[in-house]
Amino acid sequence: MYNHRAKRYPKLPSHRQDLQIPAAFRTTKAGDDFLLWQSASRHILVFATGSNIRLLAAMRTWGMDGTFKVVPQWYN
Known part of the structure; x- marks a missing residue:
């Protein structure tokens, strides 16, 4: 999964504290905000x-459901 992902998306940082979400991933194709809240201290998106x-x-x-198989390893 990670090899395929690396070809299409920015490289994952080594630590979740270093995560920076690019502007293109913060909005929908229609221009609406998609990343509504981000807490670095609580590790919540x-x-x-x-x-x-x-x-x-x-x-x-x-x-609700948490699909943890698809999140970066450092979120597990």
């Missing part, structure tokens, strides 16, 4: 659009 957050806010029940 929130990727969503404002319209999707409003949709979630209108729901009484949420289902």
Whole structure:
């Protein structure tokens, strides 16, 4: 997976504290903000659009999942 990824995306830093997300990955193709929140101290990234957050806010029940097989090794 990492070899294929290396051909298309920026190199992953050695440590998660050094992570810098390029501007092209912070917005959608339509120009909407996609990286809504980033906490370096808590190691949390929130990727969503404002319209999707409003949709979630209108729901009484949420289902969540963490797919840790696809995140960088230092997030495990």
